Amino acid sequence: NDISKQLAKNSATCLELRNGGRTYSVAMDKFTGFGSDVIINDDLISVADARMNGAVLLHARDYFKTTMPSRLNNKTTGVIWHIMQRIGKGDISDLIAEDKGLKLIYSHTELQAISTHEQTLIYPCSGKVKVINKGDLLWSERFGDYTQLKMEIGTEDFNTQYNQDPGESKLNVIKENMIHWVETELNEFKRISEFHYASHDCPVKDKETSDFHGFNEAYSSGNELVITDATEEHLGYVSEKNLLIRLQTIDPAIIQIVEDKANGAALIQDLNKDVSGLVAFNPGTKSKTQRLELASIYMEQGIVRFYRNEHTEYLVQQLKKFPLLEHDDIVDAFSQLVIYHYTQRQLGVYTGAFSYQNIIELNKDENVANKFSLYGATINGEVIKVIELQ
Numbered sequence: 001n002d003i004s005k006q007l008a009k010n011s012a013t014c015l016e017l018r019n020g021g022r023t024y025s026v027a028m029d030k031f032t033g034f035g036s037d038v039i040i041n042d043d044l045i046s047v048a049d050a051r052m053n054g055a056v057l058l059h060a061r062d063y064f065k066t067t068m069p070s071r072l073n074n075k076t077t078g079v080i081w082h083i084m085q086r087i088g089k090g091d092i093s094d095l096i097a098e099d100k101g102l103k104l105i106y107s108h109t110e111l112q113a114i115s116t117h118e119q120t121l122i123y124p125c126s127g128k129v130k131v132i133n134k135g136d137l138l139w140s141e142r143f144g145d146y147t148q149l150k151m152e153i154g155t156e157d158f159n160t161q162y163n164q165d166p167g168e169s170k171l172n173v174i175k176e177n178m179i180h181w182v183e184t185e186l187n188e189f190k191r192i193s194e195f196h197y198a199s200h201d202c203p204v205k206d207k208e209t210s211d212f213h214g215f216n217e218a219y220s221s222g223n224e225l226v227i228t229d230a231t232e233e234h235l236g237y238v239s240e241k242n243l244l245i246r247l248q249t250i251d252p253a254i255i256q257i258v259e260d261k262a263n264g265a266a267l268i269q270d271l272n273k274d275v276s277g278l279v280a281f282n283p284g285t286k287s288k289t290q291r292l293e294l295a296s297i298y299m300e301q302g303i304v305r306f307y308r309n310e311h312t313e314y315l316v317q318q319l320k321k322f323p324l325l326e327h328d329d330i331v332d333a334f335s336q337l338v339i340y341h342y343t344q345r346q347l348g349v350y351t352g353a354f355s356y357q358n359i360i361e362l363n364k365d366e367n368v369a370n371k372f373s374l375y376g377a378t379i380n381g382e383v384i385k386v387i388e389l390q
Contacts, residue, residue, distance in 0.1 A: 028063045035073045041082045047161060050087050050171060050324070057091065057324050064092055082106070085161040088169030090324025113138045113146055113162035167320075173292045174319040178299040182226050182307045189226055189307075193219035195345075198247050198256045199337035201329045202240060202263035213240055214329030216315070216337050225298070225341050228307045230315035232330040237263055241270065248275050257281050257340050259332065281336045281344075288332060289323055295338035304338055 009016035015023040024034055028044055044060040064082075072078035086093060096102045109121065115136045122129055143149055150158045159168035167176055182189065190196075201214035212232035219226050235243065240263060247254055258264040260280040268280050283291060298304045306312045315330055322331050 028060065028067070031063070031067060031071060034071055036071055037073050037078055039068060039071060039078070039080045041068070041080070041084070043084050044092065045087070047085070047087055047157070047171075050091075057087070058326055061092060061095055061326065064095065080106075086164045086166045086169070088160065088171035088321075088324055089166045090172070090321030091166060094166065094321065094324075110164050111138055112164050113143070113158070116163065171324065172320060173289060173296055173322055174299065176320070178296055179316055179320075180299070180302045180305045182305045186226075186228065186307050189221065190219055193221045193226075195220045195341070196251055196254045197337055197341065198244075198254055199333040199340075200240070200244070200256065200258045200264065200267075201332040201336070202259060202261075202267065203235075203329070204262040212327050212329040213243075214331070214333035215243075216330070216333045218337055218341075220341060223303050225304050225338065226307055227304070227312055227315065227334070227337075229309070230311050230330055230334070232327060237266065240267060244271055244275055244278070248277060253277070255279060257336055259283065259336060279340065281340060283336065288328060288335070291335040291339060292319075292322060292331060294343075295335045298338055298342055 006017050006019070007015065008018045013024060013026055024036070026034065028041075041064070044063070045056050049056045068080070072080070082092065082096070084091070084093060093108075096106050097108070110119075115132050115134055115138075118134055119132050120129060121132065137143070137145065146158070146162070149162070153161075156168045156170050159165045160170075166172070197216075197218045197220070199214075199216040199218070203211040203213060213235040215229075215231045216227060217229035219228060244256055244258075244267060247256060255277045256275065257279045258268055258281060260268060260282045264280075268278055271278060286294070295304070306316060315334065318325060318328070318330055319334065322328055325331070
């Protein structure tokens with residue numbers, strides 16, 4: 001039974017027994033070329049790495065879905081264990097739980113440092129049954145009651161990493177308490193709204209492998225902004241151009257906010273004379289995270305709300321996962337919409353919107369000699385367009 005006598009090879013990456021059995025220890029980016037009967041993923045990325053570079057998590061997600069499954073010698077009998085501390089919304093545990101295929105393949109066991117609920121665990125080999133009660137400590141021999149650890153790393157990090165609550169992660173900008181759903185019937189809100197918005201985040205390329213076209217639609221009344229629709233899809237330049245034209249055809253007063261980068265810059269130049277309500281949004285030096293953090297201030301106040309439907313529920317899920325996303329275009333479209341409405345919208349002359357605030361009603365008394373015409377005004381960059389309506 002002396003393991004040293006059974007070893008045929010002992011190196012930093014491989015233990016090989018004389019009977020042919022092998023155990024490898026390799027990083028995920030070195031895993032190509034190996035075949036395994038049992039794969040154990042142990043904390044593919046650290047919280048520190050995820051904070052420094054969001055691409056690290058995206059690389060881990062790609063490995064988990066593409067490289068790793070192909071390494072099993074036998075898909076029928078092979079076993080994959082994935083062991084990790086939670087990092088935040090959008091981490092690999094979320095990927096497994098939300099992917100329709102993966103959640104049918106994997107079972108899930110959650111071990112909390114301080115249990116928040118009762119659960120029963122069955123050990124897969126011995127069949128031993130263990131009951132965990134609410135308030136039980138996972139490893140009190142090492143950590144005591146976890147008071148010192150909470151003080152050292154902070155409550156949010158403790159709840160995320162040790163109590164497996166991704167909603168507490170510092171990585172995620174948007175928290176559950178920032179999400180507010182509209183209670184007013186949508187048509188009623190549209191009737192009293194002053195502004196109708198469409199926000200577009202355009203991709204750099206037209207290929208299927210490029211980023212998505214992120215889209216948000218919203219209506220505002222007073223200080224309140226309601227998000228009514230949101231999508232992300234691969235659109236070529238011609239399709240994007242047709243979308244902007246079609247939206248103005250449906251509602252000539254719509255304000256369409258387009259990021260002044262990538263395809264967006266070309267669309268603004270191309271449609272400047274044909275679509276009067278275009279607004280070029282320049283994010284400046286602010287990062288995607290900084291823009292969403294600014295938008296979150298208004299969300300937390302409850303003045304940014306969401307009309308519940310399949311599209312807006314998807315948007316909310318993406319907002320809560322950011323920055324742990326493969327594609328964040330729908331989030332960028334949301335951020336620029338909120339920022340524009342609350343901080344950049346012109347006062348006095350209202351961009352692309354004709355309402356009681358910028359249209360003068362005719363005096364209907366025919367006996368009054370001083371009659372005047374009705375005009376509307378829009379502003380596009382530094383160009384103000386005045387249109388005679390009557």
